[in-house]
């Protein structure tokens with residue numbers, strides 16, 4: 001509440017993995033939340049627990065189209081733009097839509113924020129750094145993106161979205177925040193979205209082969225979703241404009257093979273590792289420099305990888321058990337083990 005008035009936040013992409021956790025955090029903070037989502041990669045299931053909350057509504061629409069009246073007729077305080085498929089197979093499955101989502105969607109939501117005098121936050125990405133030649137990546141680095149490759153619809157779309165966002169700010173039209181989000185994981189990721197954490201965990205739990213692309217020596221830095229959402233909330237709330245983008249991610253860097261080793265140990269899985277070709281333009285190294293977030297927001301990740309992976313494994317074990325009741329025994333073992341010491345054999349039918 002602000003001056004006795006309910007504050008309203010729009011979350012575009014709020015039915016997705018990160019967006020649904022952000023809706024939870026905003027509601028917990030007292031906001032009314034209007035989620036705008038086309039449900040392409042998001043799921044109603046991610047929001048089912050909010051169905052009875054009178055302060056929450058889902059408006060099914062595409063951000064490429066003009067913002068629907070169900071959203072624009074409200075007074076609005078904050079606009080979060082998280083709308084965009086984030087996993088490489090998903091954003092590459094309809095590259096034109098991905099590009100337009102970032103460009104037209106961001107323009108439409110910036111215009112909404114301008115009309116409502118609302119603050120705007122863009123969920124940008126570490127992909128704006130491409131396959132980086134500078135390591136770790138600070139916000140001052142301009143990046144190394146292939147503008148014509150299969151990842152460009154996402155990378156260049158987000159770069160254009162950042163450009164638009166800062167153009168609106170420079171013109172004094174909207175107060176903006178831009179978060180460059182690094183690889184984030186946790187409950188409500190889709191089992192089928194093709195990202196490394198969801199793939200490896202679901203494969204390990206099912207006793208299937210673990211797919212490692214390329215040598216597995218490429219690195220990423222994985223941030224647990226609760227930490228990331230805390231960073232987004234702080235960035236939106238910070239009074240002074242950061243005057244540029246802010247990296248949000250966990251600086252603990254590991255190779256894909258190291259990630260697989262951790263997941264195998266935590267699940268007790270005996271899955272085999274199989275090599276698959278490295279996707280085109282797959283970045284070789286990625287680690288955020290988070291000094292700006294530390295100094296501006298007092299933010300740094302708190303959840304250790306092992307703890308985050310345990311919660312994520314429990315989430316996928318639960319989903320697998322719900323999909324196939326025969327797995328329930330393995331799921332119980334996985335939960336009761338707390339340390340998730342259940343053998344993958346136990347969850348394999």
Ligand code: NAD
Nearest residue numbers: 013015016017018038039040041042062063082083084184
């Ligand atoms: P997600 O696919 O789970 O969520 C994206 C949501 O946006 C989905 O609910 C989807 O249905 C919706 N959406 C997509 N296109 C839309 C459109 N045109 N109109 C309306 N809704 C649309 O992905 P996520 O991992 O939750 O990512 C959320 C945001 O964070 C994305 O913008 C992504 O680029 C950014 N990001 C995520 C990560 C990560 O590791 N998860 C890393 C960097 C940046």
Ligand code: UDP
Nearest residue numbers: 088194195196197199211212213218256282
């Ligand atoms: N990856 C992998 N096996 C998989 C899925 C992904 O080895 O089953 C690799 C992928 O090639 C990349 C890293 O893991 O090097 C992270 O991939 P993800 O799609 O999760 O995110 P992004 O490439 O966008 O950082």
